[in-house]
Amino acid sequence: MTKVLIGLLALCGLSQAMYLPGVAPNDYDQGNDVPLFVNSLTPMSNQQKSVLSYDYYDERFHFCAPDGGAKKQAESLGSVLFGDRIFTSAFKANKILCTSAPIPEHDADFINECIKNEYALNWVVDGLPAAHLSNDERTNEEYYSIGFALGNNRGAVAELNNHYDITVDYHHREDGKYRVVGVLVSPVSRAQKVNEKGVLVPGGGAMVLKGNDQVVYSYSVNWQPSNMPWATRWDNYLHVLDPSIHWFSLVNSIVIVLFLTGMVAMILIRALHKDISRYNAVDAQEDVQEDYGWKLVHGDVFRPPQRPMLLSVLVGSGAQIVAMTGLTLVFAALGFLSPSNRGALGTVMIIFFMVFSCISGFVSARIYKMNGGENWKANIGLTASLVPGAIMSSLFAMNLFLIHSQSSGAVPFGTMFALLGLWALIAFPLSVAGSYFGFRQPRIEHPVRTNQIPRQIPDQPMYLRSLPSIMMGGILPFGAIFIELYFIMNSIWFHRVYYGIGFLFLVFIVLILTCSQVTILMCYFHLCSEDYHWSWRSFLTSGAAGFYVFLYSILYYFTKLNISTFTSTVLYLGYSAVISILLTVFTGAVGYLSCLYFLQKIFASIKVD
Known part of the structure; x- marks a missing residue:
């Protein structure tokens, strides 16, 4: 969705x-815990092999969970629709995370398949996504690329990354407080074990996962001071690979x-002005030139079209989408919907779409009334339900595929019903109100009368026939x-x-x-x-x-x-x-x-x- x-x-x-922070900064004192949250696993490949995402704590991965179980974090509506599934994690201090239970062969095959499809882990620290360093081949500049690899492909062998070197950049303020301004992770694949004393014993080679293997997960944290202020900490993540192409676009x-x-x-200026002047010329001579060109169809040009109901509904819904998109882009361009405010974009778009239902109702009613429509009740109902209903039905059908695939991108049924409730409580009444005011307005009058008998249309050249002209x-x-x-x-x-x-x-x-x-x-x-x-x-x-x-x-x-x-x-x-x-x-x-x-x-x- x-x-x-x-x-x-x-x-x-x-x-x-312009960057306007979407969230308030968190200040830390020395010794405070900085929690690390885990998000869904998503494909991260130069040639995408899947569009499915998976929960971090999907039982097939056998990742380490915190004591007492992982707790789901509260998320906005937009964040849920964006596929975010954020949980607490077991990362607390420099130590061994855990040793997994023996991983069944079918789960090992699933993990190896995810590695081959180049899935990435997504973590969140202080609202910042954990990233890995990438290099811009055009400028040779380094930038933060969100996420890091679940494993590495070595030909036909899939190596699972089970050790994470975490670097947290922090800014030391004049008031003695600390703020997180960057998070980098360098994952490593190690065939390591834990001895009887609980000490990590590195083994030789990489962690190649097979059926009934146990995986030891470990990590280290490096705290690195940075001069970057908190307000610009997203700059490293928002690297434009080739801005010249945007300019070309x-x-x-x-x-x-x-x-x-x-x-x-x-x-x-030329054709129309000349035509209008000629049409309006008052010539007292008997050899007045007959009408020709576009004036000939003045008695038919405002004739109501076929299926005026459907046309008015689609035009009204289109006006709603134009208003929603334009205002959302204004807020985004001003920086209110920055990536730091997770899920804000989706939430705002849904709210604007619901609120601007009044525009769809008003425009649809005006167009339908102009075209001589009389079944105003059907127009009100279709305007409020046709396009939103088609969208929701399509997304619900595709959501079933996501649920069947056990993907974290599947929108919970509770959220789907919440969207349906928002439509029923906000969008539908506003659309009806817009239609009411639209039908109360006087009918749009045309500048010329419509003839009772339609004029015959001459044969059109190939390039002016409907399908070729529409496609051109x-x-x-x-x-x-x-x-x-x-x-x-x-x-x-x-x-x-x-x-x-x-x-x-x-x-x-x-x-x-x-x-x-x-x-x-x-x-x-x-x-x-x-x-x-x-x-x-x-x-x-x-x-x-x-x-x-x-x-x-x-x-x-x-x-x-x-x-x-x-x-x-x-x-x-x-x-x-x-x-x-x-x-x-x-x-x-x-x-x-x-x-x-x-x-x-x-x-x-x-x-x-």
């Missing part, structure tokens, strides 16, 4: 965002927008985002921190401009060809960007991932499909509303008998 939420924000980033998007702006400006129109919005989309998908599927929010916010604006302009452009061409069926075509022209995103996700699957299991494949394609559909609703609503505004303006500018 996390992947859908992130994907929705991403698809819907120039400067680095932004420049690429801006070039597309400038091209479209030039085309639209040329049409508005969807390329440009997709082209404006596809480079940034690559980084977003890396962040989602490779469990990396994405922090190019400044880039993403600008790409979001560019996407809206591109959708509106390409839809207006294609609509003008169709009107000049006397084709007045613009409603669904305008929605699908910009909405086709979602179809291209799904095609790109399939290409990404075959070129960047190495998934071989059925469950991971179903989850990947399922999440990608939900993201693509939501993007279609998002961009389609922008296209339809832009086209409606354009038509209202140009037909209000001409005189019609």
